[in-house]
Amino acid sequence: MEEKSKKIQRMFDGIAERYDLLNRLLSFRRDVAWRKKAIELLEVKENHKILDLACGTGDMIGELKRQTKNTDIIGADFSKNMLFKAKRKQPDTMLLAGDAHHLPFKPESFDRVMIAFGFRNVTDKSKGLEELFRVVKPGGRLCILEFSQPEGFIFSRFYRLYFTKILPFLGGLISGNRKAYEYLPDSVYKFPPKQEYKKMIIESGFENVQFNPMTFGICDATICFK
Numbered sequence: 001m002e003e004k005s006k007k008i009q010r011m012f013d014g015i016a017e018r019y020d021l022l023n024r025l026l027s028f029r030r031d032v033a034w035r036k037k038a039i040e041l042l043e044v045k046e047n048h049k050i051l052d053l054a055c056g057t058g059d060m061i062g063e064l065k066r067q068t069k070n071t072d073i074i075g076a077d078f079s080k081n082m083l084f085k086a087k088r089k090q091p092d093t094m095l096l097a098g099d100a101h102h103l104p105f106k107p108e109s110f111d112r113v114m115i116a117f118g119f120r121n122v123t124d125k126s127k128g129l130e131e132l133f134r135v136v137k138p139g140g141r142l143c144i145l146e147f148s149q150p151e152g153f154i155f156s157r158f159y160r161l162y163f164t165k166i167l168p169f170l171g172g173l174i175s176g177n178r179k180a181y182e183y184l185p186d187s188v189y190k191f192p193p194k195q196e197y198k199k200m201i202i203e204s205g206f207e208n209v210q211f212n213p214m215t216f217g218i219c220d221a222t223i224c225f226k
Helices: 003-026 030-042 059-067 080-089 125-135 153-175 178-189 194-203
Strands: 049-053 072-077 094-097 110-116 136-147 208-210 219-225
Touching: 003 030, 003 080, 003 153, 003 178, 030 059, 030 110, 030 136, 030 219, 049 059, 059 072, 059 080, 059 110, 072 080, 080 094, 110 125, 125 136, 125 194, 153 178, 194 208, 194 219
Parallel strands: 049 072, 049 110, 072 094, 110 136
Antiparallel strands: 136 219, 208 219
């Protein structure tokens, strides 16, 4: 793992204990609705095998269990402290240490793959997409649920003020790690523009891409079809 990835890993290890509380507070609980919508868009069927990559503390796994029946869910994350917390919340789910650049799975292992609020942290995004494509079965789907930049002049200005000033202050106050919550808006504003992002996904092998903006474009559930 390269040094930049290790630094991000240590950062998430440091905020794992209060990660869920901060997600709820700082997103005004919209993160719950975003997860539900992302799962609907994945169109999970019975007996599907699902990978939740960058599973964090297990929130998406919990939502997948609520919305699906008779599925086999595996969670993977590169933060050991996030996995420790996920294991407490999801004791009956297989959880593995896994880096998006080198996934510990055979080709075409999963019918559906989810990565929620984690793709920004993949330092080599082209490599990460190639790995995600590799582990999805033919006819399968990948959902990348991620923060994005809202459109609209007035709303985007208010949002930028909240995202770059207020959120880091509150996140730092509650977690004791302001740098982690300064990293969040910085990583979002450095994320590739939509057309470049789409090109990367197609070049990795996926046949089609569908963007699904939510809450005025603050978040997007990108569905990639293999």
